[in-house]
Amino acid sequence: MACGRPKLRVGPSQREGGFTDSVPATVSRMENQSMRITALIVCLPLCAFGAATAQGLLLQRAGSQAENRPVIPKASKGDQCVADTEIMRKDHMSLLNHQRDETVIEGIRSEPYSLVSCVNCHAQTDTSGQAIRIDAEGQFCESCHSYAAVKIDCFTCHAAKPAAMEVIGNAEPHLMRDNPHTLVSYLLNKEANE
């Protein structure tokens, strides 16, 4: 970026005060060899100056952004998301929409982008181990959305807290969270009781 700009600006056209000169005109006048060297001499410092200014500006913006940035609560489960975090930040809405049609219309339930699963991993618990709604103020979905002025209606129908079993898993980690065997026996018992 810093090198594209000076190319347009330097050369005789600038000395003649002609910012409006078109690019081809500038180029044709630069055919002269010495002109080219002059251009280079002018261009290099300009380039450096441009880059420095741009960097300064960027740093400044990054600084002010960090202050206002949404504070996104960390996932309460798992070490990674159902896709790369970068992709999830950008594309979660289309992934969710795609999956909802696949599930509701076609009955496919094995895909990773289930809304229930987002809630299971991303909903937080309060100090007493009670689940907090994922769409409450400052909570996972709401943190970004209020920053970006997005409003979703999903949780007027969809549960905003994990199912009771998930809450047990959260409150008593030794019971199931990291132990597939207790999880399996829990599920089998649950099945037998049904």
Place this chain on the structure above:
Amino acid sequence: MSRVPVADNEKSLQARRRFLQGLGLAGMASMSYSLLEVKAKTPASSDKRWGLLIETEKCSSGCDACVRGCNEEHGIDDAGDDLTRAQWIRKIDLKDELTGNETSLPVMCQHCESAPCVDVCPTGASFKRADGVVLVNKHTCIGCRYCMMACPYKARSFIHETLTEQKPSAPRGKGTVESCTLCVHRIDEEQDRQPACAVKCTEEAHSAITFGDLNDPDSSISQKLNTLGGSQIRADLQLNTGVRYQGL
């Protein structure tokens, strides 16, 4: 019952998917975490036609086990005005004035093959899955309630009030229409899993509701229908319902 023919290439595709699923299952034996993955990987297929058989002679007046099972499963509140509250299953008592013969039966969405609710829906939200289950896609339902008027069985309800504390497996919300889903979330999840009404009916020792695949001649529902037959409510409408009754 109509059986929709499946194109050959579709069949081989399904065979391949089954094979891949088999591989998946083998892998699972070594990784118990994947237990959570025993879920429908394949779309609902027109090879199947899900249905219910209700044996009315086993169904008694005053018993509402199926209704309770359904309400618990979907987080439906049974309090409130009968005219406006959600009812996915209603218990009906019939009396033949001439003979005095009394019958009791549950009536829910009959999962018609040619469903009037699907025909009238302006957005396509009321639809029939490939396996015959008639559903409301609440993501596209605008709450116009044409389907409720078109349904001869009065099987659909409209949600009038804001709901809270829904079950994760049963999203429900104000402004949309809903009805019996044959517990798709359960039957898709695992093979041989029954809808909640049938489970509850069996649990309370009546076993009046049989769920199964009407297209599979070996399924218990088909066997029962083969031996004793089964009638449709309002058979005159020729809707070819997926819910059949014995003893009506």
